[in-house]
Amino acid sequence: xxxxxAPATETSGLLRAYQVLATVLGxxxxxxxxxxxxxxxxxxxxxxxxxxxxxxxxxxxxxxxFMILLILIAVMAxxxxxRPSMTISTMLLATVPLVSFWAERRxxxxxxxxx
Numbered sequence: 001x002x003x004x005x006a007p008a009t010e011t012s013g014l015l016r017a018y019q020v021l022a023t024v025l026g027x028x029x030x031x032x033x034x035x036x037x038x039x040x041x042x043x044x045x046x047x048x049x050x051x052x053x054x055x056x057x058x059x060x061x062x063x064x065x066f067m068i069l070l071i072l073i074a075v076m077a078x079x080x081x082x083r084p085s086m087t088i089s090t091m092l093l094a095t096v097p098l099v100s101f102w103a104e105r106r107x108x109x110x111x112x113x114x115x
Contacts, residue, residue: 014079015111018072022094022104025069028062029097035059069094073107080111 035055038048048055070091077087086107093103 012111014072014076015108018069018076019104019108021065021069021072022100022107025062025065025094026097026100026104028058028065029095029100032059032062033097066094076107076111082110086110 035048035058038046039052039055042048073087073090073094076082077090082090090103090107093106094100096103
């Protein structure tokens with residue numbers, strides 16, 4: 001018989017990895033959006049347009065890290081026995097600039113709550 005999920009009494013490695021990655025991706029998402037807008041509204045000789053390859057690479061890394069974040073959320077959902085609505089909403093909220101920071105705090109509180 002499986003044991004009930006224990007709340008995270010201290011920050012576990014999984015929870016800490018999620019917190020760090022969610023925060024990094026939150027700031028990176030803001031940069032990605034600013035860069036996309038800046039590339040469209042600035043002169044072709046602006047920094048944003050002259051460094052298009054760098055920005056593209058940052059975008060690609062962001063996408064890879066976001067997929068890792070989704071996996072971390074799924075593992076946390078299993079470990080802390082979240083309801084499907086909590087899991088799906090955490091994944092969706094991670095895509096919204098600024099709201100992603102609130103979603104990270106919400107998920108951290110949920111991990112510390114007893115089941």
